[in-house]
Amino acid sequence: MVETQEDTICFMNLAIEQARLALDSLEVPVGCVIVEDHTVIASGRNRTTETRNATRHAEMEAIDMLLEHWQKDGLSREEVASKFSRCTLYVTCEPCIMCAAALSIIGIKEVYYGCANDKFGGCGSILSLHMNSSEKLTSGVSKKKGFKCTRGVMASEAIDLLRSFYEQGNPNAGRVNTVFTLIQPQSLTESQCKGSKQFDTSCRGAVMKNVTCLRSY
Numbered sequence: 001m002v003e004t005q006e007d008t009i010c011f012m013n014l015a016i017e018q019a020r021l022a023l024d025s026l027e028v029p030v031g032c033v034i035v036e037d038h039t040v041i042a043s044g045r046n047r048t049t050e051t052r053n054a055t056r057h058a059e060m061e062a063i064d065m066l067l068e069h070w071q072k073d074g075l076s077r078e079e080v081a082s083k084f085s086r087c088t089l090y091v092t093c094e095p096c097i098m099c100a101a102a103l104s105i106i107g108i109k110e111v112y113y114g115c116a117n118d119k120f121g122g123c124g125s126i127l128s129l130h131m132n133s134s135e136k137l138t139s140g141v142s143k144k145k146g147f148k149c150t151r152g153v154m155a156s157e158a159i160d161l162l163r164s165f166y167e168q169g170n171p172n173a174g175r176v177n178t179v180f181t182l183i184q185p186q187s188l189t190e191s192q193c194k195g196s197k198q199f200d201t202s203c204r205g206a207v208m209k210n211v212t213c214l215r216s217y
């Protein structure tokens with residue numbers, strides 16, 4: 001089934017809801033949902049503080065939820081790959097380099113994201129891992145497949161939540177010198193990654209840097 005712009009907004013709203021839950025839990029507010037055949041099959045929110053694990057980004061939470069579920073169902077590696085190849089991720093902020101690499105390896109079909117992550121973004125801002133197409137992993141088992149990527153969906157809402165976190169929940173907000181980017185919705189190519197309007201504020205990729213700052217003071 002082809003998703004319309006209305007569907008995109010609807011699914012991104014659900015991702016924003018996840019980000020709000022993160023905010024309520026005093027986590028950096030980033031959230032996501034994964035959709036297969038027009039149905040939300042997983043959701044995730046940033047849980048780095050709760051778990052004290054820097055890798056527990058929203059995308060990793062949602063991916064792991066599916067892997068656990070499909071493992072219980074006894075799906076083979078090929079079946080899992082086939083499932084991911086039909087999935088679309090909606091996430092409020094550009095996947096970081098770690099998450100973009102994971103999404104490429106699992107072979108997700110498509111990603112929509114809100115604001116850009118100018119410090120650690122792996123889908124156009126710093127690296128363009130979504131554009132990888134045939135690189136073999138050292139294990140030789142999997143290949144990075146790349147995925148279609150559209151940025152700027154409800155970016156201002158995503159930024160507002162992040163601002164709320166750093167302005168209300170973080171007394172050291174001013175010490176985090178990172179940048180969000182508000183961008184118009186568009187499919188992403190490398191040449192389109194430059195020249196967006198920028199806002200001086202904090203970004204999700206700076207989470208651990210920020211935590212480190214807080215702990216060191």
Ligand SMILES: [Zn+2]
Pocket residue numbers: 057059095096097098099100
């Ligand atoms: Zn990430």
